[in-house]
Amino acid sequence: MKKHPLLVALCIVAAAIVLAFGPMVLPPFYVRVGQIMLYSAGLGVAWAILGGFAGYASFGHAAFIGVGAFTAGLVESQFPTLAAPLLLLLGFAAGAASCAVVSLLIAYPILRLRGTFFAIAMLGVSHVCSEVTNNVDIFQGSLGLNFPQIAPAGMDPASFFYEVYLAGATIVLLIAWQIRRSRFGAGLLSIREDEDTARMLGVPTERYKRTAFVISAVLTGMMGVIYAHSLGYITTESVYRDDTNLNLIVYSLLGGMGTLFGPVIGAGLLVFVTQVILARLLDFHLFATGLLLVLLILVAPGGLSGLLKRRKTAA
Amino acid sequence: MSILSVHGLSKNFRGLAAIQNVSFTIEPRSITSIIGPNGAGKSTLFNLITGYLPPTAGEIQFKGKRITGMATNRIAELGVARAFQIAKPFRDLTVFENVRIGALFGKAGPRDVDATTRRGLELAAMADLADRPASELTVGQLRHLEVARAIATRADLLLADEPCAGLNPTETAAMIDVLRQIRASGITVVLVEHDMPSVMEVSDRLLVLDAGAMIADGPPAVVSKDPRVIAAYLGTPDA
Numbered sequence: 427m428k429k430h431p432l433l434v435a436l437c438i439v440a441a442a443i444v445l446a447f448g449p450m451v452l453p454p455f456y457v458r459v460g461q462i463m464l465y466s467a468g469l470g471v472a473w474a475i476l477g478g479f480a481g482y483a484s485f486g487h488a489a490f491i492g493v494g495a496f497t498a499g500l501v502e503s504q505f506p507t508l509a510a511p512l513l514l515l516l517g518f519a520a521g522a523a524s525c526a527v528v529s530l531l532i533a534y535p536i537l538r539l540r541g542t543f544f545a546i547a548m549l550g551v552s553h554v555c556s557e558v559t560n561n562v563d564i565f566q567g568s569l570g571l572n573f574p575q576i577a578p579a580g581m582d583p584a585s586f587f588y589e590v591y592l593a594g595a596t597i598v599l600l601i602a603w604q605i606r607r608s609r610f611g612a613g614l615l616s617i618r619e620d621e622d623t624a625r626m627l628g629v630p631t632e633r634y635k636r637t638a639f640v641i642s643a644v645l646t647g648m649m650g651v652i653y654a655h656s657l658g659y660i661t662t663e664s665v666y667r668d669d670t671n672l673n674l675i676v677y678s679l680l681g682g683m684g685t686l687f688g689p690v691i692g693a694g695l696l697v698f699v700t701q702v703i704l705a706r707l708l709d710f711h712l713f714a715t716g717l718l719l720v721l722l723i724l725v726a727p728g729g730l731s732g733l734l735k736r737r738k739t740a741a
Numbered sequence: 742m743s744i745l746s747v748h749g750l751s752k753n754f755r756g757l758a759a760i761q762n763v764s765f766t767i768e769p770r771s772i773t774s775i776i777g778p779n780g781a782g783k784s785t786l787f788n789l790i791t792g793y794l795p796p797t798a799g800e801i802q803f804k805g806k807r808i809t810g811m812a813t814n815r816i817a818e819l820g821v822a823r824a825f826q827i828a829k830p831f832r833d834l835t836v837f838e839n840v841r842i843g844a845l846f847g848k849a850g851p852r853d854v855d856a857t858t859r860r861g862l863e864l865a866a867m868a869d870l871a872d873r874p875a876s877e878l879t880v881g882q883l884r885h886l887e888v889a890r891a892i893a894t895r896a897d898l899l900l901a902d903e904p905c906a907g908l909n910p911t912e913t914a915a916m917i918d919v920l921r922q923i924r925a926s927g928i929t930v931v932l933v934e935h936d937m938p939s940v941m942e943v944s945d946r947l948l949v950l951d952a953g954a955m956i957a958d959g960p961p962a963v964v965s966k967d968p969r970v971i972a973a974y975l976g977t978p979d980a
Binding site for chain 2: 631
């Protein structure tokens with residue numbers, strides 16, 4: 427039963443094309459839900475390149491959303507006359523570069539920590555970035571940053587950002603798919619399974635972890651840049667969010683840790699539950715997420731894909 | 742030329758001298774067993790050779806190249822592999838996928854990954870278990886998996902840490918057979934082993950460590966009659 431290697435990529439692209447018609451048929455509310463789903467899925471997959479594939483579960487990836495978003499905003503504000511598409515590209519470049527620099531700077535010390543220690547240290551990084559953005563004047567974190575409207579004239583901004591999120595999430599997913607099937611991906615997998623053994627087998631564990639960390643951070647930052655533009659105005663609180671830190675873990679746990687589509691399924695499901703089913707109970711979101719997490723660990727520690735796999739082997 | 746040469750190697754853990762001024766060379770295509778009582782420093786020696794621990798003093802050369810202080814994965818890229826005493830399989834993967842990681846990495850240079858994987862499985866007599874999840878293997882099978890994965894790295898030197906410990910006589914015989922096959926394929930084997938009958942049967946040469954120092958070196962039949970070796974294992978009669 428050997429699947430053609432390109433089949434998965436074709437499925438991803440086909441699904442993306444179908445989803446691209448979403449805003450034409452969906453009522454406005456669901457376009458916004460779709461935006462959040464795609465944003466979350468993109469973040470979830472970017473997180474999983476490090477957390478799922480290599481087993482380094484970060485509890486602070488919102489740091490890169492914030493760093494990416496604020497750098498993009500500050501750089502873009504220097505070029506007020508630039509055309510919208512160029513401005514967005516500039517924002518991407520600035521956000522990606524800043525996330526690459528920050529992640530490279532902290533990679534060496536922080537990746538020496540394993541398991542819970544790494545997770546908590548990343549939470550610390552997220553909070554430090556948040557405090558710095560908030561309290562150092564040039565970052566304007568407490569004042570807030572405005573983003574120029576980049577949606578083309580005549581197009582509904584919600585539909586426009588839906589499509590941008592879709593493109594972002596698709597690219598992140600395709601990159602993750604390519605990593606997953608590469609030698610690099612196999613190395614990350616062996617690191618997740620047993621880092622000492624991996625090194626003994628010749629896997630350059632330090633370099634691989636660092637690379638996965640930087641890729642994950644850059645992609646997270648780029649999703650953050652889209653997010654900032656869709657909000658139009660950001661403060662420290664709107665990007666460095668601890669519920670995002672938590673949700674990124676939950677997406678993978680829910681859909682299946684270490685799998686390619688796990689975080690996509692998890693993000694879709696969690697966003698659906700919190701935004702649609704519990705739409706009127708905004709204060710319950712975190713409660714619902716927590717409850718779901720506890721149930722999940724108890725009933726299906728391998729996530730939904732783990733549950734399916736177990737079904738299949740039992741049958 | 743010897744494939745591995747260790748010169749004046751010492752390792753101290755704080756005050757404790759785990760390895761004291763140990764020197765030896767290993768000839769290619771041989772099976773050498775390092776024996777000694779518990780705590781003699783056998784596993785520490787493996788940890789030093791694979792770069793898992795830095796030595797306090799001394800030098801290690803592999804194929805004439807100094808590897809002392811080199812990162813573990815760099816040493817693996819040169820062609821040193823290790824099979825652990827306590828098997829460390831990648832539990833979420835199948836046997837084939839486990840061994841394939843060894844084939845994907847390991848010694849630097851071009852390779853056919855799938856063919857190398859299959860060769861590792863065959864040499865370690867694991868071919869018929871290829872699709873089994875590693876989590877479902879018995880202790881004996883896990884040892885074979887360790888060896889298969891190590892061989893798949895295309896290593897020239899295999900360090901096997903007690904491959905027969907805890908195995909029943911049938912499994913032990915199978916493992917000894919595998920080790921012979923591995924040597925026949927051109928790989929040099931260094932064993933740490935407690936099971937004396939298998940050591941006597943399979944080894945070309947014995948090195949005996951006691952309290953971190955090398956006390957004997959030679960063919961099994963000679964070393965096993967060495968009074969110092971007997972004393973190390975059984976203790977000296979009180980005067």
